[in-house]
Amino acid sequence: MTSIPRPSRDDLLRIYADTKVIAVVGASDDRSKPAGNIPAYLQSQGYRIIPVNPTRDTVLGERSYASLADVDEPVDVVDVFRPAPEGADIARQAAEIGAKVIWFQPGTQSGEASRIAHDAGLTVVSRICMGATHGTLELGPGPDEH
Numbered sequence: 001m002t003s004i005p006r007p008s009r010d011d012l013l014r015i016y017a018d019t020k021v022i023a024v025v026g027a028s029d030d031r032s033k034p035a036g037n038i039p040a041y042l043q044s045q046g047y048r049i050i051p052v053n054p055t056r057d058t059v060l061g062e063r064s065y066a067s068l069a070d071v072d073e074p075v076d077v078v079d080v081f082r083p084a085p086e087g088a089d090i091a092r093q094a095a096e097i098g099a100k101v102i103w104f105q106p107g108t109q110s111g112e113a114s115r116i117a118h119d120a121g122l123t124v125v126s127r128i129c130m131g132a133t134h135g136t137l138e139l140g141p142g143p144d145e146h
Contacts, residue, residue, distance in 0.1 A: 004118045019076040026081030027051035027059045035081035038131035041143035068093035077101040087113025095120035
């Protein structure tokens with residue numbers, strides 16, 4: 001079994017440059033939670049956020065979808081804020097909707113989910129936060145500053 005490559009700094013910069021639409025699985029309006037604060041930060045940086053949360057009609061002022069399969073527009077990145085055991089299904093759905101990247105927030109990844117996404121041709125990012133990394137790469141102030 002081959003290991004899944006970790007994206008380089010240049011790879012990460014390219015992901016941010018090429019991304020317009022981010023589907024956030026587990027998105028929340030609660031800014032005290034990472035699932036609320038990080039998508040709000042990314043939205044403030046000009047990314048279109050598509051919330052995926054079956055318990056909400058809207059999140060962050062955007063229509064919320066029950067699942068990735070229900071999203072009816074192209075998605076560049078799937079940002080995951082759900083427990084690791086849900087990752088494999090999320091990875092399959094991300095591949096089915098044609099996402100280019102799946103980003104597992106810290107604590108959400110699993111080897112199985114990463115392999116499914118990688119084998120389907122998605123770039124896999126895990127164990128780092130999409131919002132914090134945006135700030136670390138000096139593309140914006142970072143989620144703690146917005």
